[in-house]
Amino acid sequence: MSGPFAETLLQLAGRIRAREVTSTAVTEACLDRIARGNARVNAFITVSAEQALAMAHDADREIALGRYRGPLHGVPVSFKDLVDVAGMPTTAASRLLAGRVAPSDAPVAARLRAAGAVFLGKTNLHEFAFGTTSEDSAYGPVRNPVDPSRSAGGSSGGAAAALVEGMGYAAIGTDTGGSIRIPAAACGCVGLKPTFGEIACDGVIPLSWSLDHVGPLAGSVGGARATYEAALGLPPSQAAPPPLASLRIGVLRGYFTELLDEDVRTAFEAVLRRLEAAGAALVERAVAHASDVASIYLHVQLPEASAYHAEAIEQHPDAYTKPVRLRLEMGRFVLAEDYVRAQRGALLLRQEVSAALDGCDALALRSLPIPAPPLGVDAVMIGHGSQPVRALMLRLTQLFDITRHPAISLPCGRTPLGLPVGLQLAGRLDRTRELLDVAEAIEALIGTP
Amino acid sequence: MTRVEAWLKAAVEDGAGRGLEDVRPLLEGLARATRALRAAPWNERAISLLERRPAPVAGNAGERDE
Numbered sequence: 001m002s003g004p005f006a007e008t009l010l011q012l013a014g015r016i017r018a019r020e021v022t023s024t025a026v027t028e029a030c031l032d033r034i035a036r037g038n039a040r041v042n043a044f045i046t047v048s049a050e051q052a053l054a055m056a057h058d059a060d061r062e063i064a065l066g067r068y069r070g071p072l073h074g075v076p077v078s079f080k081d082l083v084d085v086a087g088m089p090t091t092a093a094s095r096l097l098a099g100r101v102a103p104s105d106a107p108v109a110a111r112l113r114a115a116g117a118v119f120l121g122k123t124n125l126h127e128f129a130f131g132t133t134s135e136d137s138a139y140g141p142v143r144n145p146v147d148p149s150r151s152a153g154g155s156s157g158g159a160a161a162a163l164v165e166g167m168g169y170a171a172i173g174t175d176t177g178g179s180i181r182i183p184a185a186a187c188g189c190v191g192l193k194p195t196f197g198e199i200a201c202d203g204v205i206p207l208s209w210s211l212d213h214v215g216p217l218a219g220s221v222g223g224a225r226a227t228y229e230a231a232l233g234l235p236p237s238q239a240a241p242p243p244l245a246s247l248r249i250g251v252l253r254g255y256f257t258e259l260l261d262e263d264v265r266t267a268f269e270a271v272l273r274r275l276e277a278a279g280a281a282l283v284e285r286a287v288a289h290a291s292d293v294a295s296i297y298l299h300v301q302l303p304e305a306s307a308y309h310a311e312a313i314e315q316h317p318d319a320y321t322k323p324v325r326l327r328l329e330m331g332r333f334v335l336a337e338d339y340v341r342a343q344r345g346a347l348l349l350r351q352e353v354s355a356a357l358d359g360c361d362a363l364a365l366r367s368l369p370i371p372a373p374p375l376g377v378d379a380v381m382i383g384h385g386s387q388p389v390r391a392l393m394l395r396l397t398q399l400f401d402i403t404r405h406p407a408i409s410l411p412c413g414r415t416p417l418g419l420p421v422g423l424q425l426a427g428r429l430d431r432t433r434e435l436l437d438v439a440e441a442i443e444a445l446i447g448t449p
Numbered sequence: 450m451t452r453v454e455a456w457l458k459a460a461v462e463d464g465a466g467r468g469l470e471d472v473r474p475l476l477e478g479l480a481r482a483t484r485a486l487r488a489a490p491w492n493e494r495a496i497s498l499l500e501r502r503p504a505p506v507a508g509n510a511g512e513r514d515e
Contacts, residue, residue, distance in 0.1 A: 289489065289490075289491050292485065292486070292489050292491070294482065295482040295483070295485045295486040295489075296486065298479065298482050299482070299483070299486055302479070322471075326469070326471055326472050326475055327475065329464065329469055329472050330472055330475040330476060330479055333456070333460040333463075333476060333479070334479070334483075335456065335483075338483055338486060338487070341486055341487065341492060341495075342486060344492070344495035344496060344498055345486070345489065345491065345492075345495055347495065347498040348491050348494070348495045348498055351498075
């Protein structure tokens, strides 16, 4: 293996701890990749080189004195530019917040600071997280590292693109309809949405309060786990992943396989065959009323987002990118009775997903029904018809934001054009670590990118 | 005129009145989603999940769209 993912976060952490490499050297290498490569992918809005090097020096000094804090100590990380990091701008990729500097760390940033991580800067995103392609940004679109004419996915597109380009070893993103898992799948890295509420959303600009999640992206499941545990202040997990032959995986079909690009279908089915050959038990599972997920999601997310922006959209409408402004305006028209209907539907779907998980270690489906779409297109051909890009990108991920179950995307192959394909796994509520165990076991079979 | 159609007409007019003609296709898409949401067969059963009361007796469930 070569390139930025030649070394996982945990492998790097081991070398830093053993003082085979310094945090300073690693951080300088990341900053060099940012300087040389950011113009190509536009992953970063703010790069804090001076602060990063100061943090790296501090990490090296502490480690030399034997004060090792854990796997994130001395490891360069980035934050989606919705997350407050003390002294850095939080722009939400919008002109509306230009010049706003965070006075203090969001709790997730404070935890990673306490874990000794090195902060590289703030990553680009779809404005106010209100999109799935990261192309509507006041700072220009994020470009897919694999093919810069394509979207990096969104809204945490910059976080994913940065990782794949070696601009850091972990990233913090947010996920409301899929905004960690979508770019992870589109760019070819791992993205974890924990159970709702596990990682505090304080100090993070909201999109939709009852759907927002904070979570990590990394080059491997182990790296995502280490970052998740650091974000919660938990000690690192020690247990080995379960044997594949002990796993029972519920494969979601029906609604989840009706609209699929054939290359994505092929890559996913190949993974399932490998899992079966390795001894995992695969069972078919369905989620009743899954076809209603999009209408439920719209009627929750739109009014919650519009309510947050109500004053700003009246006073500064032109400070938003036009597509985001129009969606916020649309949200103002959702009737209260339909919002309540949708919240009832969310509770029902939560029960249905929990029921589908009964007797399974995890549910498996694709992360995206299509590979990363070209930038600047609103619709793509899939099957025999044209479908809106936005709805397609959300189709397979938004369910688990609504139901709040933990879900993770990990790379599971490439299309013939070399575009990444993501495998999505969903687990039981409040059992994120168990989901990570399953994901690690599967990753060991199908490999890191 | 059904309730969703009346809502859509009012919303489009409001948007146009504020110079937001481009919001019309988004509102039309939202109207389709609203019809689907209201017509979903789980609505009566789901009432008890949020309000923690038994679902209303059939015939007392309130006005419905097509």
